[in-house]
Amino acid sequence: MTSYWTPHQYIGSIILITLHKEFKTLLGPSGHSGSTFIFVSLFSLILFNNFIEDTPQAAMPLKLKIDETEETISNIIRPGTLAVRLAANIISEHLLLTLLGNTGP
Template sequence: MNNLFSTFDPSTQILSMNWMSIILPIIMIPSSYWIIQSRINKLWNLIILNLHKEFKLLMGKSNTGMTLMMISLFTTILATNFMGLFPYIFTTSSHLCFTLTLALPLWISFMIYGWFNKTIHMLSHLVPQGTPAALMSFMVCIETVSNCIRPGTLAIRLTANMIAGHLLLTLLGNTGPLMNTSMVSILIITQIMLLILESAVAIIQSYVFAVLSTLYFSEI
């Protein structure tokens, strides 16, 4: 079991600077080297434009500048998730040191801004509309706890989803030498399907993290 979970350590024996995978996509594919936009750049610009429209709809017209930060957050998580699919590269988004570093400062800044500038609005959010008078004190406790665990749920959701898929790929890969020749082809097909699923999970989890952060900000 120790050898199995050692794949999620922040370093491996092959590459000692696995945390560099966070900025590798930015270093390897800078857009300034393209004289004419490639199809990948055009596709990425289209994705960013659609994300900007969606985040602006969630935040409102008065907070359009925040969409840039949320798009940057989406891009960072997406890049780290995809870099973790390559061999011998540590998946930084599967470590709480990385995910909590993104979620906790965002949540603290939202709370500080809300409680200092819109105190009455923040207090009204603790009691949902239509709550009976007898349950108001109980609902305040529930809403307070739900607000406090938001950064933890954001970080653990991303970490758990990235660990689960990589752990399944590792378990199936370790059973390869013990299988018959006829079963290896089935194992390879299964691994390819799981890799495609992991690529989809990498996109979905980065989108979910950015959208939930946007929704938390829109409440303020």
């Protein structure tokens, strides 16, 4: 029985082999045997799940609650982060003026 590869299978195998080589390079000689298989599988799972467009209906209330909480926390933290950035800019300007002022004769 002869089996024929479709172009999709061929491209898929090239991608999997490339991912295997990349993870093997990253793990180095200390990597356990089979660990690249786990990382390639996890990478593929995350990649293909990112292409799914809809959130399941059962998860919608949770997603909305997380979005509201994230927005609330962001609004609470924003004035503090802006204050830190402003203070850092003021200090750096004074530091720069001090350093440049001491380079004279």
